[in-house]
Amino acid sequence: MKLAILFGGASYEHEISIVSAITVKEKLSRFELSFIFCDQDHKFYMIDAAKMKAITFSRGEHRKMPQIFLTNGGFEQRGMFGSKKYEMPILNLIHGGDGEDGTIAAMLDFFHIPFIGPRKEASMLSFDKHYTKWFAGSLGVKTLPYEIIRKDDKREIATAYPFIIKPARLGSSIGVSIVREASELDYALDVAFEFDNVVLIEPFMAGVKEYNLAGFSARGEITYSIVEEPQKAEFLDFEKKYLDFSRSDKVAEASVSEVLVQQLRDAFKTIYSPLFEGAIIRCDFFEIEGEVYLNEVNPIPGSMANYLFEDFSGSVQKLLGALPDKKAIKVNYDYIHSISQAKGK
């Protein structure tokens, strides 16, 4: 079965996308894989599988490989004597900007290329943590209380210390700080505003239990991964997270009650359907006093959260066989015909 892994992108998460792609390559060896790299200038290259190493890209060696172009139905390699078309489904593995903000989804949909990944609307709503709050709230899924500060706003914050500051639109903990007292505030805001003009402030609750759950829907049925209790420091800084994107060893299932597993699955399902159809997502939750809170949705999780699935390869295959179709719109020019006739021309 053919599958092309699309990675890179013009994003702060460009490098972790490369790491993710290298990891997923090993986990999907049963597929006939191709590798499509999107560089920071938005050029696409077809990468030789044997060259799927981080240094290929940091040294710029991808530029010696065939450049390919997006076109209706697939990517195309142009040559002196005609062009070669690559028509296979895509696994969108571009983290952050381009991949998770809806850009790649919009383009693949426009060009009628089937893909695994969030559609543009799902991307938009999960890419901005502010919109995720609206969206989850409208479906009755709890999230932490928050406030928003914009770059030009007065730096007056109502949330009590300690709190956590996050750029509204980045993943991978980039620009995130815990602020314990007023003296730390300005620096933390400056860091966050480096990455976004809008930041979110949420209460920081030490010792709160965190649980991650991944899954996807195929033919109306959701496949859930195991529930993981991530083992981590207070939160992952970028370098730790970077290594986190290369995870490929199966993790232990969290030892939690069946009741909690059901609560997590219910919240996952509410968030997932129908918006995220076509994607394998990971939802990160908090448990506070027996209640489940959505922390964030990762619509393209690091290394596709392969380590959470009993049979990752089989899961990808199952989803590939059940990708959502875009409703076709047929233009019949009825109005133009009727108006032209009325005008007598």
Add this chain to the structure above:
Amino acid sequence: MKLAILFGGASYEHEISIVSAITVKEKLSRFELSFIFCDQDHKFYMIDAAKMKAITFSRGEHRKMPQIFLTNGGFEQRGMFGSKKYEMPILNLIHGGDGEDGTIAAMLDFFHIPFIGPRKEASMLSFDKHYTKWFAGSLGVKTLPYEIIRKDDKREIATAYPFIIKPARLGSSIGVSIVREASELDYALDVAFEFDNVVLIEPFMAGVKEYNLAGFSARGEITYSIVEEPQKAEFLDFEKKYLDFSRSDKVAEASVSEVLVQQLRDAFKTIYSPLFEGAIIRCDFFEIEGEVYLNEVNPIPGSMANYLFEDFSGSVQKLLGALPDKKAIKVNYDYIHSISQAKGK
């Protein structure tokens, strides 16, 4: 000054986009115009200006004109002996799907092509009337109360009769009905669900004053159009709206108080900045008991609301000189370098 008008799209509003483009052509005659047609299969054609007539498209004659392709920096026409590049700013005039849902914006941004029109995030938030409510509410701009019904929900409605039913994601009054009593409900919902899986229900208030205001921001300063009180039936059905998209005669300014004009401008500005930068939008408002309510945002209004601007051509030129830049992201491979060094390879 060069400018290409992009129109068509795979959308229920394909035909009114053609009408819009033909209208705008006359209003922007001071520009060196090109015309790029996106057909319902998502192929692009460079249209001969002399053939900019509705029947060119309904008869399929555009297929005899040069097909062009999206590529980095512009559209490209390929030939036997190399390719010709069209590098000019685009006026996105694709109404509805593709144009107003963020797809075209995502693609033009990705390929670094400057354009007038809403960016993808602005598109997404204004394309879905449900998200517009969230967005406006978060900024303190009032909207009518509403409820949401999904296709598979029970058809139980809390809003009192009469109410108005709208597909969540379409413009141009397509699929919209006023429901005066229970016997009309099922048919109206069936019609709306033809076009979307989610519909909005709002109270219908006969005789409420409506006001439209268009504008745009260039270099931090907003240019407002005149305020129009649209002369219309209870609401425009599709055929009337169709004709509405060909409007080119200047309209009379509504005779309203300075206080109301200021209220409308304040609400417009709150909605516009910074999300809609790069676009000429029209906001449609209600006035109820001295208060202004946002009805909807048209981020690509019919014929660009040319008839509301004192100097439409000058306005387009002013905006073209001040289009927003996307923040460039420079990937330096620091992490990959440091990890490769740590691994000794």
